[in-house]
Every structure is written in C-alpha cells, then in structure tokens.
Amino acid sequence: MRKIFIVEDDRFITAIFTMFLRDLGHELVGKASLGREAIEKCKKLKPDVILMDIHLDGELDGIQTAEMLKREMEVPIIYISSDTSSPVIERAIVSNSYGYLVKPINKKELGISIDLAFYKHRVDLEQKEREQGYREFISNSPLPIVVLSKEKITYLNRLGLDIFKTHYIEDVMGMPIKNFVAEEFYEEFSHIIHSSISNDQSIKPFLTKMKTVHGDHYWVEIAGSKVNFNNHQSVQLIFRDVSAYKLSERKNQAYERALFEGENICFVLDNTYKIIRSNTFTSNTLAKETIVGQPFTSLINGTPQWLTELQNIDCKKHKGQRVEVTLCNGKTVKLNLNVVCSVNGVIDQILLT
Structure with a gap:
C-alpha cells in the first residue's frame, strides 16, 4: 500500500482517482486543487507518491508546484494531463518527473505507474545516499581527489583545488581536464583514462605533467579507478604532487655529472x-x-x-x-x-x- 496525494482541480477526475486507488489497494492521504495548498499539505502528510495535474487554477501550475515540492521534500511526482503539446512535455521532462499519464487514465496503467515511480524513487534515494557518503569520503580524504565524467571535472575535494593552485571551485568545476594537462602529455593521459573505462580496470600509477589555473607546470603521479557518480560513468583520480621529487632528481643528476664526469x-x-x-x-x-x-x-x-x-x-x-x-x-x-x-x-x- 502506497500513500498517495492527488493535486487536481477537477472534482469528477479526483473522484475517479479515489475509486481507482481504493481498488488498487493504495491509501489516499490527501488532495488539493491549488499548488500552494498542495505544498503545505504534502509537507505535513509526507505521501509516497504525488499525482499532479499540470493545468491547475491559481498562481502555480502543476510543473511549478512540483519543482517547489522537490525543494522541500523527496517524493516522486507523476504528471497527469490531457495536454500532449511539445512545450508542456519538454517542461515535464526537464523537471525530472517520475511519469506522465495522459487523460483519460486507465486504472491498470495508473497502478503500474505508481509502483514504478515508488521503486525508482527508492533506488534514486539509495544512490544519492551512496554518493553523499562518497562525497564525504572524498572531502575528508588526506589526498587530492578529482572526479572526471566525459573528461570534464565534475567533483574534487579541497586538496584537489590545491593541486590546481586555486581556492575557487568555479575555476575548475565543469572544465575539460585537457585544460590542465601539459599539451605534450595529453594524448597519453587521455589514452590511459579511456583504457581504464573500456577495460573496466583500475588506473595504475603513472607520471604526467599538469598545469595550474595560472598555467604553471608541475609533475604529478596519478592513480585511479572507474566509479559511478551522479548516475554517470566516471573516473576517480588520486593525485600526488611529485614536483619536489622531480626537482631533486634533476639536481642529483647535475651533481652526478659534476662528481663523476x-x-x-x-x-x-x-x-x-x-x-x-x-x-x-x-x-x-x-x-x-x-x-x-x-x-x-x-x-x-x-x-x-x-x-x-x-x-x-x-x-x-x-x-x-x-x-x-x-x-x-x-x-x-x-x-x-x-x-x-x-x-x-x-x-x-x-x-x-
């Protein structure tokens, strides 16, 4: 049994939904005809699924109401409308709904849509919890960590910012990693990343030359692995700045030449x-x-x-x-x-x- 809330300004359709929900074994915990009213009631009643008419009376339509609800609570919303015009469908897609049923509604379709929305939302919540734990792990890591999706930086911790020599996440977030790899090393870098994803293998430590946001070069040793982040196949990279080691190596080579040659x-x-x-x-x-x-x-x-x-x-x-x-x-x-x-x-x- 799911707790269902209906947002519909047509009393006749609301009555049909009420009958359908009873036959399907679900509990109707509340209903509203206006967007603001629906938001206040849902915050108190905490339904499992919301059935949302798109064209509501009042200042908020169904999509606007859904967007506001999602900022207040975690709940799957199924849109219900007779409107199948492209602009409305596009708005519904962008709002990340859990379904779109076209009136008149079939009871069986309604039951299937409610179950799908409920279980998909549960899976999404579990994924969010895992990602939140992963974000906390990255944030608290004693090593610089950068997450790439499609070779763009999608997440990094504070020490990751230090690697790029910036305090501002907007300097690197969403930027192509290519912007921060020395040009002569990028082909090798890209090949290693793609091989890891395609072969489902961890990235063994390799040496490459990077650039800070100011264009200064430095040496790093990078290791990593494939991860799922924000529902996207991504790569987690762990950086170790070895510039001091490389400088020491060059000095030692110079000393060696001076001593032994x-x-x-x-x-x-x-x-x-x-x-x-x-x-x-x-x-x-x-x-x-x-x-x-x-x-x-x-x-x-x-x-x-x-x-x-x-x-x-x-x-x-x-x-x-x-x-x-x-x-x-x-x-x-x-x-x-x-x-x-x-x-x-x-x-x-x-x-x-």
Missing part, C-alpha cells in the same frame, strides 16, 4: 669501506683499470686517523669535514668527507670528493 678525485664507499663507485679520472690517477669493489685502504698509504674515527661518529649529527689522504701512488690530496645515514641512523655510504 669531472676531473676530480672521488670515491663512494659502503659501510665496510669498500669502493662502490668512482670516476675515470680517479682510476687514471691511480693507474688502475678499475677500482670499484676494492677496499679503500688498498688504494691509500696507511690508515688515516679520520678513517678510524668514522666508526664512532654520530651519523645524524655529522656535518661533513675536510680530510687528507695519501694515495698509493704517493700523491697527497685533500677531500670533502660526507656520510649518508641509513634509516636506522648508521652509516650507509661515505662520500669522498
């Missing part, structure tokens, strides 16, 4: 003082074809005090020092000594440059 003595030792890396200049200076893998002490004269003291230093507090060493060819050189600590606070590598 330059004309300077350099050694990298492990914590047993075995050489794990050097450069061609050092090998040539020592007249050795290769020195990697050899004990450092085999390439110097004696054991300098600083090398012995390394065993007792506080790795985390070591600020680097200048040391002197005599190579096995008799040449004395001064080198900068720095240590790399392991996660446990012990020496992992020793750099002599």
Whole structure:
C-alpha cells in the first residue's frame, strides 16, 4: 500500500482517482486543487507518491508546484494531463518527473505507474545516499581527489583545488581536464583514462605533467579507478604532487655529472669501506683499470686517523669535514668527507670528493 496525494482541480477526475486507488489497494492521504495548498499539505502528510495535474487554477501550475515540492521534500511526482503539446512535455521532462499519464487514465496503467515511480524513487534515494557518503569520503580524504565524467571535472575535494593552485571551485568545476594537462602529455593521459573505462580496470600509477589555473607546470603521479557518480560513468583520480621529487632528481643528476664526469678525485664507499663507485679520472690517477669493489685502504698509504674515527661518529649529527689522504701512488690530496645515514641512523655510504 502506497500513500498517495492527488493535486487536481477537477472534482469528477479526483473522484475517479479515489475509486481507482481504493481498488488498487493504495491509501489516499490527501488532495488539493491549488499548488500552494498542495505544498503545505504534502509537507505535513509526507505521501509516497504525488499525482499532479499540470493545468491547475491559481498562481502555480502543476510543473511549478512540483519543482517547489522537490525543494522541500523527496517524493516522486507523476504528471497527469490531457495536454500532449511539445512545450508542456519538454517542461515535464526537464523537471525530472517520475511519469506522465495522459487523460483519460486507465486504472491498470495508473497502478503500474505508481509502483514504478515508488521503486525508482527508492533506488534514486539509495544512490544519492551512496554518493553523499562518497562525497564525504572524498572531502575528508588526506589526498587530492578529482572526479572526471566525459573528461570534464565534475567533483574534487579541497586538496584537489590545491593541486590546481586555486581556492575557487568555479575555476575548475565543469572544465575539460585537457585544460590542465601539459599539451605534450595529453594524448597519453587521455589514452590511459579511456583504457581504464573500456577495460573496466583500475588506473595504475603513472607520471604526467599538469598545469595550474595560472598555467604553471608541475609533475604529478596519478592513480585511479572507474566509479559511478551522479548516475554517470566516471573516473576517480588520486593525485600526488611529485614536483619536489622531480626537482631533486634533476639536481642529483647535475651533481652526478659534476662528481663523476669531472676531473676530480672521488670515491663512494659502503659501510665496510669498500669502493662502490668512482670516476675515470680517479682510476687514471691511480693507474688502475678499475677500482670499484676494492677496499679503500688498498688504494691509500696507511690508515688515516679520520678513517678510524668514522666508526664512532654520530651519523645524524655529522656535518661533513675536510680530510687528507695519501694515495698509493704517493700523491697527497685533500677531500670533502660526507656520510649518508641509513634509516636506522648508521652509516650507509661515505662520500669522498
């Protein structure tokens, strides 16, 4: 049994509906002939389904009344009218009704329409609740999350706004994601997104270059998965800004070139003082074809005090020092000594440059 409310200004038709509803096993909880009256009564009676005539007397027609009701409460509305003109039908479609019955109404059709509207509305409410939970999950996530539908941004959290370097959601909401991907990376980006949707697979982390709303470039690692959002097939993307890592990587490459491609003595030792890396200049200076893998002490004269003291230093507090060493060819050189600590606070590598 459903609780039904009728909004109809024709008493004869209202009487027919009342009889039909009784035969169908539904309860008529109320009726009204004017839009304003219907809104006030429905807020109190909370019907399961509303049957709404489109052409009502008074200031509000049926579609206007339905739109106002939907702002006040969650209820499925079925339009009932003899008017099948295109403008009216279009207005009814835009208002997201749960049905449109053309007068004269058949009892069986009415019963089917009421059941369909009731169950479809229940499914829609469950979907809304899931999406609300999902929105809360996104909003509270400690990671930047962006949702795309048809490659347009349909939702993002506060940290997602930070990724685009803006405080205003209108700067990005509804915009094509293409606007924020570096041009030379967009083809690959688009291919990954489409492949995820078509193959129903999660998006494995990949690296790409993005743009902020101001046009500044930055690097991100993106992972994601396909989701249903606002009843549309969408993609949820989780962003991780790796610009600092990429900058550090470039700096390390520059340091590597300076250390290992330059004309300077350099050694990298492990914590047993075995050489794990050097450069061609050092090998040539020592007249050795290769020195990697050899004990450092085999390439110097004696054991300098600083090398012995390394065993007792506080790795985390070591600020680097200048040391002197005599190579096995008799040449004395001064080198900068720095240590790399392991996660446990012990020496992992020793750099002599």
